[in-house]
Amino acid sequence: MTDYELVIIGGGPAGLAAGISARKNGIERILILERDKELGGILNQCIHNGFGLHTFQEELTGPEYADRYIQEVRKLRIECRLNTMVLDISPERKVTAVNPSDGMFEIQAQAVILAMGCRERPRGALNIPGYRPAGIFSAGTAQRLVNIEGYMPGKEVVILGSGDIGLIMARRMTLEGASVKAVAELMPYSSGLKRNIVQCLDDYGIPLMLSHTVVRIWGKERLEGITLAEVDEKGRPIPGTEEEISCDTLLLSVGLIPENELSKDCGIVLDPSTKGPEVNESLETTSEGIFACGNVLHVHDLVDYVSEEAELAGKYAAQYIKESKASQPVECIKEGKNGQSAVYRKEDKSSRPAELIREIRLIPESGVSYTVPQKISPARMPEQVTVRFRVRSIFHRCSVGVYFGERCIVQKKRLIMAPGEMESIMLSREKLREFPEIKTITIRIEEQMEEA
Amino acid sequence: MELHKFICINCPLGCSLQVEVEGADIISISGNTCKRGEVYARNEVTNPVRVVTSTIKVIGGEQGVVSVKTKDPVPKDKIAACMEEIKKITVKAPVHIKDVAAKNIAGTKTEVVVTKEVREI
Numbered sequence: 001m002t003d004y005e006l007v008i009i010g011g012g013p014a015g016l017a018a019g020i021s022a023r024k025n026g027i028e029r030i031l032i033l034e035r036d037k038e039l040g041g042i043l044n045q046c047i048h049n050g051f052g053l054h055t056f057q058e059e060l061t062g063p064e065y066a067d068r069y070i071q072e073v074r075k076l077r078i079e080c081r082l083n084t085m086v087l088d089i090s091p092e093r094k095v096t097a098v099n100p101s102d103g104m105f106e107i108q109a110q111a112v113i114l115a116m117g118c119r120e121r122p123r124g125a126l127n128i129p130g131y132r133p134a135g136i137f138s139a140g141t142a143q144r145l146v147n148i149e150g151y152m153p154g155k156e157v158v159i160l161g162s163g164d165i166g167l168i169m170a171r172r173m174t175l176e177g178a179s180v181k182a183v184a185e186l187m188p189y190s191s192g193l194k195r196n197i198v199q200c201l202d203d204y205g206i207p208l209m210l211s212h213t214v215v216r217i218w219g220k221e222r223l224e225g226i227t228l229a230e231v232d233e234k235g236r237p238i239p240g241t242e243e244e245i246s247c248d249t250l251l252l253s254v255g256l257i258p259e260n261e262l263s264k265d266c267g268i269v270l271d272p273s274t275k276g277p278e279v280n281e282s283l284e285t286t287s288e289g290i291f292a293c294g295n296v297l298h299v300h301d302l303v304d305y306v307s308e309e310a311e312l313a314g315k316y317a318a319q320y321i322k323e324s325k326a327s328q329p330v331e332c333i334k335e336g337k338n339g340q341s342a343v344y345r346k347e348d349k350s351s352r353p354a355e356l357i358r359e360i361r362l363i364p365e366s367g368v369s370y371t372v373p374q375k376i377s378p379a380r381m382p383e384q385v386t387v388r389f390r391v392r393s394i395f396h397r398c399s400v401g402v403y404f405g406e407r408c409i410v411q412k413k414r415l416i417m418a419p420g421e422m423e424s425i426m427l428s429r430e431k432l433r434e435f436p437e438i439k440t441i442t443i444r445i446e447e448q449m450e451e452a
Numbered sequence: 453m454e455l456h457k458f459i460c461i462n463c464p465l466g467c468s469l470q471v472e473v474e475g476a477d478i479i480s481i482s483g484n485t486c487k488r489g490e491v492y493a494r495n496e497v498t499n500p501v502r503v504v505t506s507t508i509k510v511i512g513g514e515q516g517v518v519s520v521k522t523k524d525p526v527p528k529d530k531i532a533a534c535m536e537e538i539k540k541i542t543v544k545a546p547v548h549i550k551d552v553a554a555k556n557i558a559g560t561k562t563e564v565v566v567t568k569e570v571r572e573i
Contacts (some may be wrong), residue, residue, distance in 0.1 A: 061490070061519060061567040150509070195461040202458075389559045
């Protein structure tokens with residue numbers, strides 16, 4: 001069994017940024033394990049531009065954004081194994097993986113960073129009646145086929161779901177000569193970015209049908225068409241609104257789910273709202289020494305935020321590795337009374353002192369669907385912690401309220417908040433220490449009072 | 453007088469912008485909540501541009517196609533013409549980021565550049 005200080009599962013934007021950050025924080029023996037034949041993850045198939053505005057102050061395409069990090073990983077000589085599938089992570093951080101050249105192998109890591117990304121919700125999650133003909137793809141699969149493999153999945157396309165990948169694929173398929181007939185969205189609003197609605201649909205005259213869904217799939221061998229219907233406010237199809245559209249391809253862009261099979265098997269506690277691991281201010285999961293960042297933790301809308309989060313995960317993992325080294329059992333020699341010396345082991349400090357264990361829970365309430373992190377240790381936290389969250393529905397003229405126990409600490413006015421845009425607030429250590437008794441911090445969306 | 457309508461893309465508010473145009477002059481911009489909306493509306497009327505991204509064929513590479521983009525944004529009404537020319541481009545592996553795959557695409561004076569590394573097999 002080989003030993004590494006840090007093993008990173010996944011070589012996409014999160015894994016790459018985490019590795020670079022850990023190296024810059026003094027960690028020597030780092031290994032990135034990647035399932036695909038190349039680094040970069042899903043960015044490789046996201047050939048459109050608009051990445052990196054926050055990080056590099058320029059608009060890059062996905063592969064270009066990935067390449068900046070890949071070059072840095074090479075420059076820093078961070079070891080990567082490609083074509084490598086991780087099979088298991090034990091709570092003691094033993095990683096079992098397999099690849100064609102090494103076969104199955106085990107690695108003992110002092111710390112692990114989970115950076116496996118997310119997966120698309122498949123057709124099976126939707127319960128659309130009808131046969132299972134060829135021609136139904138998740139939007140990301142179609143994106144890979146067109147942009148990497150060089151195949152067109154079809155000619156006449158309907159897209160269900162207006163997530164960003166669906167919108168991007170509506171434009172991509174159109175540019176490649178397909179006819180995109182409609183993008184149907186179950187909700188009365190799109191979860192995609194405004195920019196994508198305008199530049200991918202409006203620019204090409206593709207209709208966005210809000211409060212609509214696919215109720216029937218036609219065709220046995222190959223998709224021949226779908227039936228679209230309007231839905232009521234509870235998402236139920238309204239009888240009489242059905243409309244048949246002929247198409248040979250249906251793309252599904254109906255949500256992303258963090259890919260946490262490995263985390264679950266390891267016994268890591270997942271947050272039912274994010275479907276990613278529950279983490280503290282150091283992005284450490286409930287399993288000591290195992291950290292998480294990127295889309296495996298919660299689905300992000302901008303890769304820039306993934307890189308930012310992963311950089312923190314790398315830094316905290318590095319800190320953990322250094323601390324656990326410093327507190328490793330040290331053999332000391334104690335002089336006995338009669339000149340005999342005894343060798344004893346200094347107390348193992350891996351169980352952390354009480355003040356480091358005290359944690360404050362963050363509670364998402366009225367309108368807030370989740371927070372990351374889910375808990376904060378006032379003793380361990382840096383000067384400032386960014387708490388990211390999402391809202392459940394669209395709010396106009398509202399405010400974000402942060403409560404320490406019952407006491408309102410922050411109230412931030414907002415013109416609009418939407419589920420598709422990740423939000424954040426900052427918590428300062430100084431403020432938290434003014435309230436040594438609090439056990440919870442609540443974040444809620446409040447209607448803004450009209451000023452008299 | 454002509455009336456142009458857009459959705460502003462600067463934030464999730466998505467204001468419905470209306471621009472009144474008389475010949476080459478903008479008479480009024482309305483519907484915006486902030487300054488950024490006004491600037492966006494002005495650009496969309498006077499000179500709407502987009503970066504075009506697509507893929508081109510690669511011969512002898514690790515993958516059959518490689519992603520490309522127009523180095524600068526091109527006028528919106530030139531997108532279709534750019535795509536027609538981009539579809540005809542073929543390159544030989546290896547290719548590198550920033551390699552020029554075509555010059556003056558569809559008469560826009562803009563280059564088409566490669567956006568991904570593809571090694572030779």
